[in-house]
Amino acid sequence: xxxxxxxxxxxxxxxxxxxxxxxxxxxxxxxxxxxxxxxxxxxxxxxxxxxxxxxxxxxxxxxxxxxxxxxxxxxxxxxxxxxxxxxxxxxxxxxxxxxxxxxxxxxxxxxxxxxxxxxxxxxxxxxxxxxxxxxxxxxxxxxxxxxxxxxxxxxxxxxxxxxxxxxxxxxxxxxxxxxxxxxxxxxxxxxxxxxxxxxxxxxxxxxxxxxxxxxxxxxxxxxxxxxxxxxxxxxxxxxxxxxxxxxxxxxxxxxxxxxxxxxxxxxxxxxxxxxxxxxxxxxxxxxxxxxxxxxxxxxxxxxxxxxxxxxxxxxxxxxxxxxxxxxxxxxxxxxxxxxxxxxxxxxxxxxxxxxxxxxxxxxxxxxxxxxxxxxxxxxxxxxxxxxxxxxxxxxxxxxxxxxxxxxxxxxxxxxxxxxxxxxxxxxxxxxxxxxxxxxxxxxxxxxxxxxxxxxxxxxxxxxxxxxxxxxxxxxxxxxxxxxxxxxxxxxxxxxxxxxxxxxxxxxxxxxxxxxxxxxxxxxxxxxxxxxxxxxxxxxxxxxxxxxxxxxxxxxxxxxxxxxxxxxxxxxxxxxxxxxxxxxxxxxxxxxxxxxxxxxxxxxxxxxxxxxxxxxxxxxxxxxxxxxx
Numbered sequence: 051x052x053x054x055x056x057x058x059x060x061x062x063x064x065x066x067x068x069x070x071x072x073x074x075x076x077x078x079x080x081x082x083x084x085x086x087x088x089x090x091x092x093x094x095x096x097x098x099x100x101x102x103x104x105x106x107x108x109x110x111x112x113x114x115x116x117x118x119x120x121x122x123x124x125x126x127x128x129x130x131x132x133x134x135x136x137x138x139x140x141x142x143x144x145x146x147x148x149x150x151x152x153x154x155x156x157x158x159x160x161x162x163x164x165x166x167x168x169x170x171x172x173x174x175x176x177x178x179x180x181x182x183x184x185x186x187x188x189x190x191x192x193x194x195x196x197x198x199x200x201x202x203x204x205x206x207x208x209x210x211x212x213x214x215x216x217x218x219x220x221x222x223x224x225x226x227x228x229x230x231x232x233x234x235x236x237x238x239x240x241x242x243x244x245x246x247x248x249x250x251x252x253x254x255x256x257x258x259x260x261x262x263x264x265x266x267x268x269x270x271x272x273x274x275x276x277x278x279x280x281x282x283x284x285x286x287x288x289x290x291x292x293x294x295x296x297x298x299x300x301x302x303x304x305x306x307x308x309x310x311x312x313x314x315x316x317x318x319x320x321x322x323x324x325x326x327x328x329x330x331x332x333x334x335x336x337x338x339x340x341x342x343x344x345x346x347x348x349x350x351x352x353x354x355x356x357x358x359x360x361x362x363x364x365x366x367x368x369x370x371x372x373x374x375x376x377x378x379x380x381x382x383x384x385x386x387x388x389x390x391x392x393x394x395x396x397x398x399x400x401x402x403x404x405x406x407x408x409x410x411x412x413x414x415x416x417x418x419x420x421x422x423x424x425x426x427x428x429x430x431x432x433x434x435x436x437x438x439x440x441x442x443x444x445x446x447x448x449x450x451x452x453x454x455x456x457x458x459x460x461x462x463x464x465x466x467x468x469x470x471x472x473x474x475x476x477x478x479x480x481x482x483x484x485x486x487x488x489x490x491x492x493x494x495x496x497x498x499x500x501x502x503x504x505x506x507x508x509x510x511x512x513x514x515x516x517x518x519x520x521x522x523x524x525x526x527x528x529x530x531x532x533x534x535x536x537x538x539x540x541x542x543x544x545x546x547x548x549x550x551x552x553x554x555x556x557x558x559x560x561x562x563x564x565x566x567x568x569x570x571x572x573x574x575x576x577x578x579x580x581x582x583x584x585x586x587x588x589x590x591x592x593x594x595x596x597x598x599x600x601x602x603x604x605x606x607x608x609x610x611x612x613x614x615x616x617x618x619x620x621x622x623x624x625x626x627x628x629x630x631x632x633x634x635x636x637x638x639x640x641x642x643x644x645x646x647x648x649x650x651x652x653x654x655x656x657x658x659x660x661x662x663x664x665x666x667x668x669x670x671x672x673x674x675x676x677x678x
Contacts, residue, residue, distance in 0.1 A: 078436075089411050097415050098253050102260030104422055106268070107298050109134065113265055127265040131258070141333070148330030155326060290433035297425050309339045312381045316349075319373040323366060325353050341417055342405050350374040396424055400444035453491035460492070460516040461509055468516065469523045481524075481564065485557055486652040493517065493554050494629040497598035500550065514549035521560050539591030540568035541665060544577050546597045546609060554628050555596040561653050567666050577609065582616050591665045593623045594656060595646075600630035607644045614645070622647040622663050626656055 089096060109130050116126035264271060276287050317332020325331065331353040338345035350371075357370040396404070404424035408416035424444055431440030442449050450458070452475055459468040475484045496513045499505035505513075543559045545552030552573050559569035575581060593613055597606060610623055617623075625646035627637075637649040648663070650656035660666040 078439075086411070093412050097412050097419075098256035099260060100419050100423065101253075101257050101415065102264060104298075104302070104419065105134070105257065105261050106264040107295065107422075108302055109261065109265060110268060111299070123266065127262060131262060131265070135258070141337075145330060145333060148327045148333075151327060286433055290429055293433070294426050294429040297429065298422050301421060301425060305340060308381060309336045312336065312339055312377060315377050316373065319377070320353055320370065323357070323369045323373065324360070325357050325366065325370060326360060327356075341414070342401065342420060344417070346374075346378060350378075396421070396428060396444055397446045400424060400428075400446075404444070452488045453495065456488060456520075457492040457495045457513070460496075460513045460520075463512050463516060465516040465519040465523070468520050472520065472524060476524075482561060482654045482657070485561065486654055489517075489520075489557055490554065490628050490652060493550055493557075493598055497550055497629060500548075501599065510548070510550060514553045517553040518556060521556055525560070539589055539665070540570050541660065542570055542572055542585075542590055542593045544572045544593060544595045544609075544613070545574045546595055547574055547599075547602065547605060549573075550598050551596045554598055554626070555594070558594055558596065558626065558653060558656055561657060562660075562666065565657065565666050565669075567660075577613065579612065582612055585616065587617055587621075590617060590621055592660060592663060593617060593621060594626055594660075595623065596626045596628065598629050600627045603640060603643045606640070606646075610644045610646050622665075624648045624650060624656060624659055626650050628652070 112130050113123075113126045116129065117123060121129070272291070275291070276284065313332045313336030316335040317328045320328035320331050331349070334352065335346070335349040338349040341348075354367060354370050354374070357366040360366060401421060401424070404420040405417055408420040408423060410416070412419070427437075427440050428445045431437045431442070431445065441447065448455075452471055455471050456468045459465065459471070472484060472488060475488055479487070493513075496505060496510065500510055541559075541562055543555035543562075545555045552571065555571050559571050562569040572585075576585065595606065595609060595613070606625060610625065613623055623646050625640055625644055625648070627640060627649060628651065630640075630651045637651065640646065640649045648659040650659050657666055661668055
């Protein structure tokens with residue numbers, strides 16, 4: 051066959067990740083290290099700046115709405131900023147009032163706490179697990195002390211006939227020393243009192259100034275950021291900024307909704323249980339839930355401890371714990387999946403890693419900002435080729451297509467997980483479509499590796515054997531077709547050259563059995579020049595020859611001629627070029643080159659060709675609806 055003929059048989063395109071320009075790994079690591087150092091050293095400036103950007107994302111739509119209503123830019127920004135800080139001050143006032151009320155009532159709870167402690171001591175002294183555990187600990191401590199004293203006791207000196215020495219002098223007694231500190235002067239008192247307060251106040255002032263300027267000059271800041279990012283690629287830069295803004299804004303909005311729907315049931319439930327100051331605990335539960343992972347635990351610990359002190363019995367603490375567990379489970383498993391969806395685009399592991407990373411760099415504020423900052427990193431990785439590794443590491447998009455995952459699991463000799471992947475695909479698509487879109491491309495990937503000599507014979511055998519196990523496991527998936535009657539004509543599914551072709555032939559045989567047509571798989575050894583004569587010809591309705599290499603037409607021409615001579619002209623031969631692109635001109639050229647009766651490039655096409663030949667019964671309307 052001429053070379054130009056082979057070149058026209060295009061291989062089926064396999065969905066893989068887009069190619070990225072190569073980058074120097076050492077340069078990338080150095081750049082990442084430098085960025086981490088800058089984030090840590092400059093945290094005093096970067097933390098207020100990050101908080102300001104976060105608040106600007108939240109407040110910018112409100113400012114824009116006031117401007118559309120006719121208010122000027124400066125009054126809109128001042129009004130929104132003042133409203134936010136008034137809300138913060140009001141929140142602090144409510145919390146302070148509740149805390150003061152709680153502090154006044156704490157002395158009255160002392161009797162209940164002492165009664166519970168006496169009850170625990172009494173149960174420990176009367177027996178049971180506490181007593182046994184305490185006695186065991188005391189015995190172990192006694193044994194350890196005795197062993198330590200024995201180790202410290204010096205061995206006796208050997209006996210000697212020498213005269214006894216004079217008695218040793220007593221060691222000097224330690225002289226007690228009293229350290230007195232001078233009384234603090236007024237400057238030290240002011241520094242000790244105002245020092246812890248000045249830091250948060252300075253941060254709040256910086257945040258206020260940054261937010262005001264960001265809201266007043268947001269268009270100018272946007273243009274400057276675009277200029278820094280690269281004004282030569284305005285479309286990509288604009289898309290990245292819009293993507294980041296939408297994701298962060300959607301995440302914050304959903305976080306507010308989730309936290310409010312979490313705090314209100316907590317406050318109402320604690321009021322019904324009888325825990326004092328339920329408004330305080332409901333507000334704290336709402337606010338602290340903005341802090342990932344540790345926030346809900348901190349919010350739950352205060353009312354649980356308070357319930358232990360308030361009630362003389364144990365019913366109130368048990369009900370309080372049950373309330374927090376029930377609301378937390380409902381929020382995590384019902385409310386958050388329903389509202390969030392793909393709001394952030396982060397994987398679960400990325401959220402945990404981001405929380406640890408940003409908390410290590412910036413402390414508690416870093417934990418609060420972990421998710422929004424990581425969302426921005428994922429958006430950068432999606433739109434900046436040099437940072438694509440960030441999206442791969444942190445994003446929630448599948449990094450491998452389904453066919454690549456199935457092929458990798460077969461290579462790893464794990465067909466069970468391959469079946470799980472296929473079952474997930476079969477939940478939304480019919481069996482023939484999944485076979486054509488996932489299983490055949492997986493075999494095509496194996497054939498490509500074999501042709502490049504990167505797939506060892508052991509790996510090829512593992513793929514073929516695992517593929518057979520996958521087909522056996524999927525035999526009961528989908529609607530079974532009518533059983534083939536005994537003695538009905540069968541289709542011989544022939545493997546052309548190796549066990550990968552045999553696996554593809556098995557796939558076609560499975561599709562035929564689902565349509566009620568008898569099918570038999572023949573390995574390539576059974577159709578060799580010396581072995582083909584041993585094949586029986588009775589009851590053969592058609593022969594389907596499977597090729598995963600679409601350019602193997604010289605071999606296909608010889609094999610089709612051999613089968614034609616053996617089975618005669620009345621048995622149609624279907625040539626299946628599984629890896630050929632359906633839109634290419636592979637079918638007419640392969641028919642002309644090999645003299646095959648029909649050519650197909652996928653499983654559904656093979657079924658249609660056999661339907662035209664009258665070998666496979668057409669689908670009924672009910673079967674067509676189920677397949678669709």
